[in-house]
Amino acid sequence: MTRITIADIARRAGVSTGAVSYALNGRPGVSEATRERILGIATELGWAPSSAARSLSGARTETVGLVLARDPSTLGFESFYMQFVAGIESELAARDYGLLLQVAPDLEAELRTYRKWRAARRVDGIVTVDPRVDDPRVAMLAEDGALPTVVVGDPSLARGLTNVWTDDAAATRESLRHLRGLGHRDVARVSGVRSFGHTWIRDQAFREESARLGVRARVLPTDYSPDQGAAATRALLADDPAPTAIVYDNDVMALAGLGVAASMGLRVPGDLSIVAWDDSPLCRATFPQLTALSHDVVGFGAHVARRLFDRMAGVLGGSFLDSTPTLRLRGTTGHPESRPVAQP
Numbered sequence: 001m002t003r004i005t006i007a008d009i010a011r012r013a014g015v016s017t018g019a020v021s022y023a024l025n026g027r028p029g030v031s032e033a034t035r036e037r038i039l040g041i042a043t044e045l046g047w048a049p050s051s052a053a054r055s056l057s058g059a060r061t062e063t064v065g066l067v068l069a070r071d072p073s074t075l076g077f078e079s080f081y082m083q084f085v086a087g088i089e090s091e092l093a094a095r096d097y098g099l100l101l102q103v104a105p106d107l108e109a110e111l112r113t114y115r116k117w118r119a120a121r122r123v124d125g126i127v128t129v130d131p132r133v134d135d136p137r138v139a140m141l142a143e144d145g146a147l148p149t150v151v152v153g154d155p156s157l158a159r160g161l162t163n164v165w166t167d168d169a170a171a172t173r174e175s176l177r178h179l180r181g182l183g184h185r186d187v188a189r190v191s192g193v194r195s196f197g198h199t200w201i202r203d204q205a206f207r208e209e210s211a212r213l214g215v216r217a218r219v220l221p222t223d224y225s226p227d228q229g230a231a232a233t234r235a236l237l238a239d240d241p242a243p244t245a246i247v248y249d250n251d252v253m254a255l256a257g258l259g260v261a262a263s264m265g266l267r268v269p270g271d272l273s274i275v276a277w278d279d280s281p282l283c284r285a286t287f288p289q290l291t292a293l294s295h296d297v298v299g300f301g302a303h304v305a306r307r308l309f310d311r312m313a314g315v316l317g318g319s320f321l322d323s324t325p326t327l328r329l330r331g332t333t334g335h336p337e338s339r340p341v342a343q344p
Contacts, residue, residue, distance in 0.1 A: 004047040012041050024120050042119040043112070064092065064308060065100045065123035065147075069110045069130065072103050074224055077252050079280035080297055087301020088127065095309065097124075111137060118147055125149065125312045127304055131157035131197045148311035150304055155319040157197040162317030164304045168198050169205035171293045171325035172247075175275050176206065178327055179245045180213045182335050184273060188218040188243040190232045190253055199249070206247070218243065222253065229253025233260040237272070244336035245273035251280045254290055258332070269334035279328055288331025295325040 006020040013020065015034065022029035023038035030038070066088070068075065075081060085101070092099055100123055104110040114137070117123050124147070128137055131153035138159050141149040151158040154165050179187050189206045192199045203219055210217035218236065222228035229248060233256065236243055248254035254276030261272050268274055268288060276283055279294030303322050311317055 004042075004045045006047075008045060009038060009042050009047060012045065013038050039116050039119055043115040047119055061121060061124050062096060063098045063100050063123045064088075064125045064127065064305070065102070065113075065117055066127045066129070067102045067104050067110045067113050069104045069107055071105075071223065075103065077226065078224060078278075079251060079282065080278045083280070083297035084301040084304075087298040087303075088305045089301075090298070091302050091305035091309070107132075107136065111140060114140065114147070118145075123147065125308045127152060127308060129153070130193075132195050133157065133197055133200060135159075135197070148308065150308045150311060150317075152304055153197055154201055156201075158319065162307055162311055162319075164300070164307055164320045164322050166295055166300065166322050167324040168202050171327070172202045172205040173209040174327050175247055175293060176209045176213060176215065178329075179247075179273060179275070179333065180215055182245075182273070182333065184245040184336050185214065186216045186241060186243045187245045187247065188220065188236045190229055190236075190246060190248045190257065191219055191221050192224050192249040194221045202249070216243075222249070224250050224253065226252045226256040230256040230260050233257040234264075237261070237264060237266070243272075245275070245333070247275040247277075249277050251276045251278045251282050251290065251292065254292075254332075255282060255286060258286065258290070267337075268332050270337045273334060273336070274332040275327070277325070279325075283328075283330070291330045291333040292328050293325040294328045295323045 006017050010017045010020045019030050019034065020038055023035040024042065089099060102113055104113060114126065126141065126147050126149045128141065128149055129152045131138060131151055135157065138151065138161060140146065142161055149161055151161045151163040153163055155163055176187060187210065191203055206219065207217055220232040220235065222232055229252065233246065236246060246257055248257055254274055257274055258268060261268050266272050274290060276290045276292040279292035283290035283292045300322050307320060
């Protein structure tokens, strides 16, 4: 296959090779409109800098990239990503690196961002989060010449790319065994975004362990927001029979569920037990304090950054288990008590 050069890009764009060089290297000398047009053409043609060109250009940008393909409104109340990014930043700061963080509306926009970063050499490496089953990003980032990447997710989702993961399936099973040991036989799960691989893994583990334990299981997907967490809780508690315990996929939905239970006159944990994921300070600031599946999210982010620096240094990748979230028992889980069906 013929390598695409900056001369090819210049001919297609109708500009000088110097202008293309300015645009691809993020240097002043061209307007933003021209820069975007040149980057678009470079992406379309499949241009990638050669190793020699990287060497001559000074090689490192001292920046790593992270794209969050989520609704920006949901990021404001998710403590997980604030802690995760703080962990990444702790390692970047120690090496005088910066983080280029971008929020994208969907996967296609995220893919376009990766192509632009690769074409313009904007970053030295990429952290990829929320992997999907058969994720097109993973396939693209495994191509020859792709930027060094660490996938934050289960090995089954990373498909050979370097990945750092937590054992969500084992943690899900632990929470169900605890609830079954307390006497709960009807447990619901208010889960996250259906397309996310970790949601699928937790859902599968929840259903399989429920069947093994003889527990009635129900799963309701959400977008992680407190509004949808509250709506899912109302729907579950209006059912007949209602579950005696609910496991939520993050802390803010569990807090919303706690409020819904109170508004319906239900006692927690007497009438309803609640378990949260992502053991943030919010879980300890409420009353009763939330039982939660806990792991060191800041440490998790730092671990991901260290593995990315290894990849950027040419160290062979692999699959690295960071931790298995541990169930922290607090005030929202207990033995189920007989109660009438609550009215919504």
